[in-house]
Amino acid sequence: MQAPLIPMAAACRQAARQLARLDSGRKNAVLLAIADALEANTDDILEGNEMDLDTGRSNGLSQAMLDRLLLNPERIRGIANAVRAIAAQSDPVGRIRQLETMPSGIQVGRMRVPLGVIGIIYESRPNVTVDAAALCLKAGNAVILRGGSEAFHSNQALAGIVQDVLQAHDLSAACVTTLPTTDRELVNEMLQLEAYIDVIIPRGGEGLIRHVVANSRIPVIKHYKGVCHLYAHADADIDKLLPLVINGKVQRPGVCNALETLLVHESVARQHLPAICSALQKQGVEIRGCEISQSLCEGILPASESDWEAEYLSLILAVRVVKDYDEAVEHISRYGSQHTEVIVTESLDTAQHFLRDVDASVVIVNASSRFSDGGELGLGAEIGISTSKLHSYGPMGVEALTTEKFVVLGHGETRP
Amino acid sequence: MQAPLIPMAAACRQAARQLARLDSGRKNAVLLAIADALEANTDDILEGNEMDLDTGRSNGLSQAMLDRLLLNPERIRGIANAVRAIAAQSDPVGRIRQLETMPSGIQVGRMRVPLGVIGIIYESRPNVTVDAAALCLKAGNAVILRGGSEAFHSNQALAGIVQDVLQAHDLSAACVTTLPTTDRELVNEMLQLEAYIDVIIPRGGEGLIRHVVANSRIPVIKHYKGVCHLYAHADADIDKLLPLVINGKVQRPGVCNALETLLVHESVARQHLPAICSALQKQGVEIRGCEISQSLCEGILPASESDWEAEYLSLILAVRVVKDYDEAVEHISRYGSQHTEVIVTESLDTAQHFLRDVDASVVIVNASSRFSDGGELGLGAEIGISTSKLHSYGPMGVEALTTEKFVVLGHGETRP
Numbered sequence: 001m002q003a004p005l006i007p008m009a010a011a012c013r014q015a016a017r018q019l020a021r022l023d024s025g026r027k028n029a030v031l032l033a034i035a036d037a038l039e040a041n042t043d044d045i046l047e048g049n050e051m052d053l054d055t056g057r058s059n060g061l062s063q064a065m066l067d068r069l070l071l072n073p074e075r076i077r078g079i080a081n082a083v084r085a086i087a088a089q090s091d092p093v094g095r096i097r098q099l100e101t102m103p104s105g106i107q108v109g110r111m112r113v114p115l116g117v118i119g120i121i122y123e124s125r126p127n128v129t130v131d132a133a134a135l136c137l138k139a140g141n142a143v144i145l146r147g148g149s150e151a152f153h154s155n156q157a158l159a160g161i162v163q164d165v166l167q168a169h170d171l172s173a174a175c176v177t178t179l180p181t182t183d184r185e186l187v188n189e190m191l192q193l194e195a196y197i198d199v200i201i202p203r204g205g206e207g208l209i210r211h212v213v214a215n216s217r218i219p220v221i222k223h224y225k226g227v228c229h230l231y232a233h234a235d236a237d238i239d240k241l242l243p244l245v246i247n248g249k250v251q252r253p254g255v256c257n258a259l260e261t262l263l264v265h266e267s268v269a270r271q272h273l274p275a276i277c278s279a280l281q282k283q284g285v286e287i288r289g290c291e292i293s294q295s296l297c298e299g300i301l302p303a304s305e306s307d308w309e310a311e312y313l314s315l316i317l318a319v320r321v322v323k324d325y326d327e328a329v330e331h332i333s334r335y336g337s338q339h340t341e342v343i344v345t346e347s348l349d350t351a352q353h354f355l356r357d358v359d360a361s362v363v364i365v366n367a368s369s370r371f372s373d374g375g376e377l378g379l380g381a382e383i384g385i386s387t388s389k390l391h392s393y394g395p396m397g398v399e400a401l402t403t404e405k406f407v408v409l410g411h412g413e414t415r416p
Numbered sequence: 417m418q419a420p421l422i423p424m425a426a427a428c429r430q431a432a433r434q435l436a437r438l439d440s441g442r443k444n445a446v447l448l449a450i451a452d453a454l455e456a457n458t459d460d461i462l463e464g465n466e467m468d469l470d471t472g473r474s475n476g477l478s479q480a481m482l483d484r485l486l487l488n489p490e491r492i493r494g495i496a497n498a499v500r501a502i503a504a505q506s507d508p509v510g511r512i513r514q515l516e517t518m519p520s521g522i523q524v525g526r527m528r529v530p531l532g533v534i535g536i537i538y539e540s541r542p543n544v545t546v547d548a549a550a551l552c553l554k555a556g557n558a559v560i561l562r563g564g565s566e567a568f569h570s571n572q573a574l575a576g577i578v579q580d581v582l583q584a585h586d587l588s589a590a591c592v593t594t595l596p597t598t599d600r601e602l603v604n605e606m607l608q609l610e611a612y613i614d615v616i617i618p619r620g621g622e623g624l625i626r627h628v629v630a631n632s633r634i635p636v637i638k639h640y641k642g643v644c645h646l647y648a649h650a651d652a653d654i655d656k657l658l659p660l661v662i663n664g665k666v667q668r669p670g671v672c673n674a675l676e677t678l679l680v681h682e683s684v685a686r687q688h689l690p691a692i693c694s695a696l697q698k699q700g701v702e703i704r705g706c707e708i709s710q711s712l713c714e715g716i717l718p719a720s721e722s723d724w725e726a727e728y729l730s731l732i733l734a735v736r737v738v739k740d741y742d743e744a745v746e747h748i749s750r751y752g753s754q755h756t757e758v759i760v761t762e763s764l765d766t767a768q769h770f771l772r773d774v775d776a777s778v779v780i781v782n783a784s785s786r787f788s789d790g791g792e793l794g795l796g797a798e799i800g801i802s803t804s805k806l807h808s809y810g811p812m813g814v815e816a817l818t819t820e821k822f823v824v825l826g827h828g829e830t831r832p
Contacts, residue, residue: 021773102793104792111771113775113805115805198805199806219804240828243828251831356437356510359436361821363822363824364826367828370830370831371829376522389529390531390635392819394822403807406778406779409783410783412655413787414786
């Protein structure tokens with residue numbers, strides 16, 4: 001099985017060189033043509049998708065999994081529109097910042113350039129196939145896609161349409177390469193191709209990501225989990241606090257930017273925690289609290305050490321009363337996952353300190369943790385999220401798929 | 417031997433949290449105090465250095481190695497002044513760029529933050545101990561230093577002075593941690609501490625770097641070698657070209673930004689290559705050329721495939737005549753090391769294409785390859801250079817030791 005991967009990856013690297021030189025106008029024309037082709041070939045996509053759904057039903061996939069897998073004309077239109085939105089974004093490639101003249105006389109700047117070849121390993125949502133391909137193309141990168149086996153035929157249909165458009169525009173189909181089978185061994189082989197792939201972005205559960213990190217010789221952009229806190233400072237405005245807690249926990253509990261722990265300053269707790277807990281409980285939230293919160297509110301279960309570490313991804317919230325700001329920041333530092341942390345405060349000074357003191361990829365003052373999302377943060381589409389600091393930290397859009405090189409303009413200067 | 421490393425690394429991570437919150441004024445005060453203390457304790461440093469020199473002489477180190485190891489009052493003053501220059505640089509930490517209001521009403525920006533704990537593994541120059549510590553402190557990072565065994569006592573003396581100053585300023589000595597012995601096994605243990613160290617920067621020969629990359633579970637910023645080209649385009653101005661070729665090859669042939677291959681457009685070759693080669697030969701440069709260049713010039717040895725790949729680091733230059741721009745760019749793409757590439761041209765259009773088309777961390781028009789250096793590019797001091805694209809590409813200064821997180825300022829916004 002090793003034979004086919006190296007030539008495929010080599011063709012992809014060659015294609016990346018072609019893409020790196022492409023101007024914005026041509027890249028956008030290709031993206032718009034991809035969007036149109038997806039809509040025009042809806043029947044072919046649905047045919048592949050039906051095969052995956054049949055297999056999924058026979059294999060007893062859950063209704064939730066089948067729903068993630070399902071495509072229909074409306075969802076395909078949504079995928080096409082996401083590609084159009086990526087085409088409409090500004091192109092970072094070639095942008096030069098900070099062109100300055102040095103004492104030697106040379107002018108020095110930084111130019112944004114593509115990364116090269118991106119490897120994306122993801123689970124069953126077929127829309128990721130097109131999103132990832134479009135974001136990589138926009139940033140001038142080639143991509144090797146390895147989607148989940150449940151969506152194999154859907155992904156092949158979608159990628160096939162993208163490849164046809166690339167070829168119709170005199171580009172190599174290898175710009176968007178898909179692995180030929182869903183053999184798991186191929187993933188491990190892909191992770192050894194450091195001569196061809198510049199970075200691996202795994203999207204999926206913690207198990208997938210740990211497997212990729214443990215086996216990859218290529219740099220990996222990783223995101224294990226989101227244990228997000230909201231800290232209600234002594235001067236929190238209850239009219240902001242209550243909606244932010246409810247929104248953070250209840251609006252979509254199964255995602256990584258949902259709240260998992262509420263930290264409450266003791267003065268706020270005495271005054272408002274009973275009303276907050278009661279409002280949460282009315283929304284069906286189970287609360288696991290420290291001793292003080294148990295003494296203040298009804299129906300709270302005792303929290304254990306494991307609750308402070310938990311990413312519930314469900315309607316459970318851990319609650320802890322803290323005596324001051326420092327204790328809250330210390331708790332976040334100990335149990336947080338560097339994903340998203342929120343403070344509710346009316347004090348500019350406290351807000352400024354929190355923004356500096358808390359080490360997380362997204363730090364929020366007086367807004368819901370649910371805003372920690374590429375779209376809401378202004379990135380347009382999102383290729384993934386990084387909770388480690390190298391290269392990129394937080395949600396990643398087109399710019400995170402590029403890097404900067406130095407450019408120097410001289411007039412014949414030599415070094416003495 | 418495993419026992420001591422984990423508590424040391426844990427103390428260093430704890431110290432990093434302290435440093436991350438330090439304001440610029442205090443960081444600069446510490447740096448200036450370090451510079452003063454280095455000069456005030458010159459005798460202690462020279463004592464440690466004398467021990468290393470004695471051992472080096474008994475072990476038969478070359479004169480060049482002994483010279484790299486040697487410290488004297490003037491060199492110590494130079495090290496102290498480098499620290500003062502780092503103190504004088506602007507502090508990237510806390511800088512917020514691009515604060516924009518989103519349709520939801522939240523304001524979103526990016527704030528520069530320290531990386532955390534930097535691991536530096538380097539060979540025998542003792543000045544790296546102080547340079548690296550000062551750059552990491554400036555960027556708010558703690559650092560674990562593992563210097564070469566030849567400089568062990570010099571490094572311990574220098575780091576000891578730095579640690580005394582840190583403690584005198586109520587900071588943990590663990591902000592600048594040195595490994596307690598030069599046991600090579602400790603390096604391998606250090607490379608497993610991904611829970612404590614955020615990034616490893618190896619500085620040294622290709623062998624050291626390959627060892628670190630192969631054995632590290634921590635992301636590595638790497639720089640294997642510099643196979644730098646100068647391409648003389650058809651319209652090159654000979655009055656610029658000749659000095660740039662001589663300067664690139666001869667001024668300091670043993671460093672990574674020296675020229676290794678000269679590519680000459682055939683029209684320039686016919687007119688000027690004999691004079692260029694003769695000028696190089698007068699400077700003692702051995703020339704290995706393609707068939708056309710051999711036919712045009714005297715005293716050129718035939719180049720083989722391995723010459724196009726060679727990083728000579730000595731007074732040897734490979735020369736190849738190319739028929740056009742595309743052939744030159746193709747040669748660079750095939751044999752270059754993504755370090756530094758130079759074009760000499762009078763055409764704005766050709767210069768613009770070269771800047772875009774050539775994939776290297778530093779791309780230069782009409783200036784010497786020798787400008788590819790942190791100081792010359794305006795970074796102040798340099799902690800290393802990256803020829804891979806993740807996180808940083810090219811010479812790395814203080815900013816490359818930081819990353820950006822998202823900061824969000826709201827007014828109570830929730831997501832619908």
